[in-house]
Amino acid sequence: MVTNLFIKRKEVSITVVDSIMGSGKTSWAIQYINESPMATKFIFITPYLTEIERIIEHTKKSFVQPEQNGKRNKLDSLKQAIANGENIVSTHALFKKCDSELIQLIEAENYVLILDEVLDTIDEIVMTKDDIKILLNSTDDNGNPIISIGTKGEVKWNTSEYDSGNYQTIRNLANAGNLVLFDESKMYWLFPTEIFKAFSEVFILTYMFEGQIQCYYYRLFNMKFTCQSVGYDTKLGYYLTEYKGRIGEDRQRFKSLINIYYSSPSDNRDINKVGEKHNAFSKSYLNDNLKNKYYKDMIKKNSYNFYRHKMNCSTKYVIWTTFKDHQKVLTPRGLKKRFVPINARATNEYAAATTCIYLANRYMNPMIKRFFHSHDIKVNEELFALSELLQWLFRSAIRNDEPIDVYIPSERMRILLEMYLNNEI
Missing domain, CATH: 3.40.50 (Rossmann fold)
Structure with missing residues (x-):
């Protein structure tokens, strides 16, 4: 099955925990995990290994970290951990390698995602304008175009006969539904929105989300999100509260x-x-x-x-x-x-x-x-x-x-x- 960026699927609850640095976003996440029902499963994604250690050490639930093991790479390890229904903590780098199989596994296992800091949701593909022009004008043996372009610039790879060569990466990205063409001069990889929709709930821990590319990426695909901030009470501990922007910041x-x-x-x-x-x-x-x-x-x-x-x-x-x-x-x-x-x-x-x-x-x-x-x-x-x-x-x-x-x-x-x-x- 090919998962495409542009296919409409279910709406998911996305909460952006937009709170000033040092306000306790990760501390709230740890408390939220610790207070959640036993049956609730989490995938916690963070940019750095030090934060992985923090999650493993301070959560009451048992978390595993995908590792390369013999012939099994980290992505396969992640898939196996999801299939086993384990709580998982990993890095942005691994999460960005997601494919349609991973998305299906997450959806089947009903996970909550906590994303520590925004992802790089759009990357430029290193490809010259001339190479793009050649590809746009290329046809197969029957005269059919190798690629076609959708209304939003999505690139579709039309032939199954191309096994290897200079455009193998382009073929793979197009077949995964992650590739768009802009202005007939640039190609971009886009993080598949389907992975967010595969979770039962999504929390993003960040600050100034309105200025970040992931915010514009969500708007591009009409993905709704709400913003909240972190509060602290000596009795309750950390909790989510109404987002007031700069008005509520010290x-x-x-x-x-x-x-x-x-x-x-x-x-x-x-x-x-x-x-x-x-x-x-x-x-x-x-x-x-x-x-x-x-x-x-x-x-x-x-x-x-x-x-x-x-x-x-x-x-x-x-x-x-x-x-x-x-x-x-x-x-x-x-x-x-x-x-x-x-x-x-x-x-x-x-x-x-x-x-x-x-x-x-x-x-x-x-x-x-x-x-x-x-x-x-x-x-x-x-x-x-x-x-x-x-x-x-x-x-x-x-x-x-x-x-x-x-x-x-x-x-x-x-x-x-x-x-x-x-x-x-």
Whole structure:
């Protein structure tokens, strides 16, 4: 059976637990699992192995983690655990490999999904425009088109005679119903919505869902969701409460803890000046400007100057980031081992860091943005950038209510953070 993204199936209850970092989302999930009836089965999906250990250690139900065992890979192990009706904890990476067989197993076993942080629900397929053109114009021996395109861009593979070759990956994705064409120039893999519909109930633990791609993905497929926040009571423990957005958040506490760096009149030069242009430190801007040795060296010197001289901070208390493609060339002196990926989420590994260097300016992939716009899905790019920045900053000591010093040379990103702390966004 081929499971297709575009087939309508049952509605499922999706609750987005949209609550500020440190409010206890995972603690609520653990309590919810522990207080659930014995017969209720859970699949808990998280980005990091450390959180897997936390779930196994703190839940009263017995959880298993899919493992590779001999010839059986992790996906097969996951399927076997579902067939056995076990409670399962695993990673985003494995969950994204789901296929129609996995979806059928989940639906048959009546599981509850708890998704810790949003998934990458849309990825660009690495394929040139010329290759796409060739594929669109290709026919089989009978003159029938190899692929056809549906009204929403869904790619259908029409021939069963193609066994192997350059388009094998495209064939597999199309046959799984996970592939769309946009503008006759880009192909995208989309996470199958059917997997969400296979669960009896879905909870997503995140913050600022309105700015995240999974939100727009849900809207694209008309998948309804409700937002709630986490509350805490000394008697009840953690509970879900009405979502009030920024009105219900204690941002003043964060404002007192986050010290954004600005140069003073006594400084020899302003190390923020390099980021004054609106697109400074964006991926494309860095691609162009890092060819200039002076520019590259200046950013590295500014970063070193900030943590070593301005903050007088030991390297073990520093974290820094930029886009993966620019990590090697922008690594500040002494910080080779202190890089934290720009998309880091849901980890406490760096909670001792008191000094943060953010060498990036986040924009949504322009083609993905156009893809959503072509389907009348409006995206909030400023909220997207802010949510990404906040997720990264909250890997630091602020998780433990400790103050942090932050160097963000991108003026756009710095202003977004200022507006957030002042409750203006």
